[in-house]
Amino acid sequence: MTASSIEDSRLALSKSDSVQSTSSGEVDYTKPANKAALKHISQSSLEVDESVVRAEGEERTTAFVWWLVIAAATGGLLFGYDTGVIGGALVHKDINQDLHRYPLSSGNKELLTSATTLGALLAGFSSGILADHIGRKLVIGLADIIFVVGAIMQAVAYGPNSYWIMAVGRLIIGFGVGFASLVVPLYIGELAPTSLRGRLVTLNVVAITFGQVVAYCINLAFQNVHQGWRYMVGLGAVPPFLQLCMLGYLPESPRYLLRHDNLEATLNIMRKIYPFAAEEQIQLKVEVISKSVKMNMSHHGSFIQTWKRLHLNGPNFRALVVACGLQGIQQFCGWNTLLYYAPTLFKSVGFSNSLVIGLVISIVNFVFTLFALYIIDRVGRRRIACITIPGMSAALILAAIGFHFLTLHTGGKLPDDGVGVDEKWAPVILTAVLVYAAFYATGIGNLPWNQAELFEMNVRGLGTALSTSSNWGSNLVIGSTFLSLIDRITAAGAFGFYAGLCFLGAVFVYFLYPEVAGLSLEETREVFQHGFGIKKAERMRAQKQRALAEYREEVNH
Known part of the structure; x- marks a missing residue:
């Protein structure tokens, strides 16, 4: 809510004889005395969502809600599993012979890895539109079918064209990743109880990193099995x-149902999501959601109109620059290439079992993702980015120094089997990579996915689609060039190059990334009105916190 909406609701509340509130000072809209304020908000033209209605017991996570979230978050696990499993498959002892590529060249490996990213990039353009037309459930189901087909196709890649069969299977899986990565968080967010939404949506991020841990466990289980790489990819x-x-x-999602005027089905779902709420509270929640959906639909113009509104309007374009910049930093820092190629890289460094190293890296990523979810609202997005991105750059510089001395006796080249390298530098490189993973997971690994809060309603769909596409596009560039870059400029040069990109990312964040957490869409637009508004956002957030504090104090008295 904006400062004006706080004032409007305060005026409405003043008309009530006795306004009831919770112990935290928040207005409790379950109380009959507060209905006037609720009606004033829900029937006005203010930007609102169902969070203005506090239903009885909505803070309690029921078995039904857990079932929804766990079932839906499996899409995140699939995404994580696929990004992790390819690293183990590429270093399996039988894959060269089975794919009739002996040995698999850097280009061969890059093609297999980046084919999935290309599929995700292509699917990302249509997934949001498809979800609005056929529903969130059907798109998730379509992604599942694509995943199954792609996984089986990889596992049964036989014959002289087996390499290309696997490459096509990787491309097909990419379409599933593209659909699931956009629709699953959307679906969870639209079904989760209001007070639990943030935590439940972030479970999808946790599921991705957990999927990577599972993938490396599977890699280890089948590393010495004949044609074990087929089991690795097939179990996907x-x-x-x-x-x-x-x-x-x-x-189905309540918002999708309301878009198609299916009120009765929406009410039935909301009764399951809020089983402890009174019928009147559920009706009010649906009423406010319906208003939000209708406002969103009324803001839709043609694609050309939306494109112009996004690129030719100053505040919208600056928001797009920030969103695309954060997504680009996330990929150009080199993290996903490390995840894809960690077994290949650490086998060359000299570790006897590089899959164990990959597992350790994925565990660090998982643990610090949990840590990030704990601190993000307490510390703030901008502050986290300003600390962690320079930390990533420093860790990559240390890794580059380690690679330089590791390969002094091999002319800067990394041998495939690690023969000839100075192995005393291997622990330095591993330590640097683990520190880098910790900084990544705490910061830029999560922050860009809060992109929706940067855009106003009438350009949000296109804005998030373009910024997500910039993520997949950057991923495609990095994934398809990493090994070749090491071959051309050495491992020390490649890691130094990524350290430089991280430094540029830190400069970008410091000068262009305002803290907009807690601000409404109108307030965020005001932040970007005459620039990137770093200091302006700080002032506005402080003013809003004071206004809310005064509001709650009035309510309590």
Whole structure:
């Protein structure tokens, strides 16, 4: 809510004889005395969502809600599993012979890795539109079918064209990743109880990093099995098959149903999500959601109109620059290439079991992702970015120094089997990479996905689509060039190059990334009105916190 909406609701509350509040000072809209204020807000032209209605017991996570979130978050696990499993498959002892590529060149590996990213980039353009037309459930189901087909296709890649069969299978899986990465968080957010939404949506991020841990465990289990790489990629079909079975028991999103005027089905779903709420509270929640959906639909123009509004309007374009910049930093810092190629890289460094190293890196990523979810609202997005991105740059510089001395006796080249390297520098490189992983997971690994808060309603769909596409596009560039870059400028040069990109990212964040957490869409637009508004955002957030504090004090008295 904006400062003006706070004032408007305060005026409405003043008309009530006795306004009831919770112990925290928040207005409790479950109380009959507060209905006037609620009606004033929900029937006005203010920007609102169902968070203005506090339903009885909405802070309690029921078995039904956990079922929804776990079933939906399987899409995140699939994404994480696929990014982790390819690293183990590429270093399996039988894959060269099975794919009739002996040895697999850097270009061969880059093609197999980046094919998935290309598929995700292509699918990302259409996933949001598709979700609005056929529903969130059907898009998730479509992603599951694509995952199953792609995983099986990779596992059964036989014959003289087996390499290209696997490459096509990787491309197909990419379409599933593109659909799931956009629709699953959207679906969870629209079904989660209001007071739990932030925490439940972030479970999808946790599921991605957990999927990477699972992938490396599978890699280790099949590393010495004959044609074990087929089991590694083929087992990727199991989770989407299970999710597809569960999908029949999942409801459709209330917002999608209201877009198609299906009020009765919406009410039935909301009764399951809020089982402790009174019928009147549920009705009010649906009423406010319906208003929000209608406002969103009324803001839709043609694609050309929206494109112009996004690129030719100063505040909108500056928001797009920030969103695309953060997504680009996330990929150009080199993290995903490290995840894809960690076993290949650490095998060359001289570690006897590089898959164990990959597992350790994925565990560090998972643990610090949990840490990030704990501190993000307490510390603030901008402050976290300003600390962690320079930390990543420093860690990459240390890794570059380690690679330089590691390969002094090999002319700067990394041998495939690690023969000839100065192994006493291997622990230095591993330490640098683990520190880098910790900084990444705490900061830029999560921050860009808060991109929706930067855009106003009428350009949010296109803005988030373009910024997400910049993520996949950057990922494609990095994933398809990493090994070749090491071959051309040495590992020390490549890691030094990424350290420089991280430094540029830190400069970008310091000068262009305002802290907009807690600000409404109108307030965020005001931040970007005459520039990138770093100091202006700080002043506005401080003013809003004071206004809310005064508001709650009035309510309590």
